[in-house]
Amino acid sequence: MNFVLRSLLFTPANRPQAFEKALGAGADCVCLDLEDAVPPDGKSAARPDALAFLAAATAEAGRPMRAVRINALSSAAGARDLAALADTAPQGGLIMLPKVARAAELQLVAAILDETGSAAGLLALVETAIGLSHVEEIARATPRLRAVMFGGVDLSSELGAQMGSDMMRTARARIVQAARAGGVAALDVPELDFRNADMVAAAATNAAENGFTGKAAIHPSNLSAINAAFTPSFEEIARAKEIIAAFEAAPNGLVVIDGKLIEAPVVKGMRLRLAIAEAAGVL
Numbered sequence: 001m002n003f004v005l006r007s008l009l010f011t012p013a014n015r016p017q018a019f020e021k022a023l024g025a026g027a028d029c030v031c032l033d034l035e036d037a038v039p040p041d042g043k044s045a046a047r048p049d050a051l052a053f054l055a056a057a058t059a060e061a062g063r064p065m066r067a068v069r070i071n072a073l074s075s076a077a078g079a080r081d082l083a084a085l086a087d088t089a090p091q092g093g094l095i096m097l098p099k100v101a102r103a104a105e106l107q108l109v110a111a112i113l114d115e116t117g118s119a120a121g122l123l124a125l126v127e128t129a130i131g132l133s134h135v136e137e138i139a140r141a142t143p144r145l146r147a148v149m150f151g152g153v154d155l156s157s158e159l160g161a162q163m164g165s166d167m168m169r170t171a172r173a174r175i176v177q178a179a180r181a182g183g184v185a186a187l188d189v190p191e192l193d194f195r196n197a198d199m200v201a202a203a204a205t206n207a208a209e210n211g212f213t214g215k216a217a218i219h220p221s222n223l224s225a226i227n228a229a230f231t232p233s234f235e236e237i238a239r240a241k242e243i244i245a246a247f248e249a250a251p252n253g254l255v256v257i258d259g260k261l262i263e264a265p266v267v268k269g270m271r272l273r274l275a276i277a278e279a280a281g282v283l
Contacts (some may be wrong), residue, residue, distance in 0.1 A: 032066075089117055091119045139178040
């Protein structure tokens with residue numbers, strides 16, 4: 001996995017006056033929300049602005065990345081979103097699919113993007129019991145997939161389980177495992193108590209400690225804590241450089257540092273750490 005996405009900021013797609021402010025808030029990615037943030041009677045009006053926002057992205061563009069969360073493919077609004085994306089054929093950015101239940105949904109969108117010559121990547125939001133049961137297949141659905149996101153709010157409601165329950169901890173672990181096995185990023189759910197800075201920081205740290213590679217946010221004030229949780233420290237960067245240098249200098253690929261054997265998977269993780277640091281601008 002070489003895709004780095006520490007923070008993703010959701011912004012309502014029906015508030016074009018907020019787009020530029022969101023882009024300057026410090027997120028690695030700004031995702032306009034055409035789904036939950038826009039009422040049914042406002043989706044048609046919001047769609048052109050959202051797609052114009054995405055069309056401004058290019059495959060080579062720097063940060064922040066641009067993304068749009070479309071409506072579920074099983075809905076009429078989602079079908080209209082997909083048709084509009086086919087007409088727009090964005091040459092960069094990311095398309096988030098909500099309520100992904102099976103790999104076939106991602107493969108359908110990927111096929112349409114292929115046909116239209118679009119270079120956009122995909123994000124899969126897993127937030128249903130069916131989606132969770134197919135998450136391993138979802139994480140391997142298409143080379144366009146960049147990340148799987150844990151949709152904890154909807155999933156907890158459907159499962160009848162509290163967010164801190166064993167059931168939800170298991171769900172979180174499954175999504176991280178599937179994403180890592182599929183070679184894509186794993187994004188954690190936004191902290192709904194977004195005005196509680198201590199809660200946001202603790203949730204971000206917990207997500208990083210449990211294998212997530214980034215976390216979503218619903219308010220710009222959360223971004224600093226989220227980015228910090230997923231950014232390597234200077235000590236961690238120095239350690240990664242030391243391990244990589246020692247491994248590359250070893251004639252037989254065997255390295256022992258501080259009495260511990262360093263193997264190829266560890267080096268791979270250290271290279272990813274440096275990639276994150278570079279994307280964060282601290283390398």
